[in-house]
Amino acid sequence: MPGREENLLLSDLDSGGVLVLTMNRPEAYNALSVDLIHALTGAVRAAMENRDVRVIVLRGAGRGFSAGHDLAEVLSFESDDEHRALLESCAAMMQLLDSCPKPVIAAIHGSAFAAGCQLVATVDLAFAEETARFSTPGVNIGLFCSTPMVALSRAVSSKRSLRMLLTGAPISAAEAAAIGLINEAVPSERLDETVMSVAREIASKSSYVVQLGKAAFKAQKGMELADAYSYCNEVVVENLKARDASEGISAFLEKRDPEWSDS
Template structure:
């Protein structure tokens, strides 16, 4: 149960969960408390077999300004920083390894670890006015942990340029560089995300869950290993009732009726 004062708001509507970063006065900076709430809720939702999609949103004018720098400076110890970045890394890995698609819904700025959040989600839709940067370099801190996510979402040279210059890019450039999927007029952000959610939820839940797990795992494999692994996964997927129903529906020219197994 969340309240208006919680650093993270959780809303469940049918098979879709929306997690809303709720520190608008701090531009949704990732405090220890917010990271803890993100991890706790991601862990709980990952065990929900009825879930079809997650939307990661934010309250206020910004998506996320990165780590809470005031909180970080209040504890200037290397051990503390190592634990903090490890905690943040677990959240990012939980997004990547989450069993169903996670969509970032981005307005305003997404900087440093906020940009890392966007890059760690499976899909991202942003308002035209959104801005993205990994700007730690501007305060003497290379965004090393965000670099892990960026280099897995963007062309290497484009990611390094952002990391080493701290330059902000707009939504159009973010689409061109693969950081986000689409940019839409600010007033159409809600509708665009809802349409994407609806499309995903219209597909077989078995195929979507199978596909996300397979997609993420094969990324780290050599080409021959990836094909061997993917072939086995696809053969197993073919044995699912949903696959039989989907193929029969296609042949019979009718809408499929998914059974979820």
């Protein structure tokens, strides 16, 4: 097992409640080592418990977002159990990001390959430089991107995801936006501005309402249409009990800015 690295993940929380997590393995293109996966998992769990955190932004240091799993580390493992532990910890991290009650936004520059592309497909919103590239290239090295496929196939259509998976060919940020893998491709000099503007806009809302809404969105997607409406009707009934619902409606009618209590 490789030795534990220091400062794998940089963390910065601004006064508006936007937490920026920067994967900090630039020499390895922010490859998802066991230690980095554990660092990300711990940081997201801590953010979920921190009332000051309203939105999480995920980015990479150095030349790009993330190259995926650390292949040198993968080859260093000598047993199925080690491989299984790596994959299970990564899957758990991806599921934690998906279920995190606070919105998670990715800012992508350079490349997001394999499990790095999986991260992009997993988070709630994603914005990329126009020059960024995305791929699931495992087929090119004899190791099919089976686990990235889980997130990718849920983010974009079957034919789009299968083309990426079967060819391993990279797609541009413009194509990633067109197929719904990311929200928008922007000029490099505007990436941070765009991401932080969206993050701060979300952070300015009632965190109670944002978290309730994100959870409801995730829950209703897998339901039949009638069940989804029935479920969401109950979500609205519950939402109407919140102080922020009364405050928000009153502020709208009185033509003033709401003062959120996050409850």
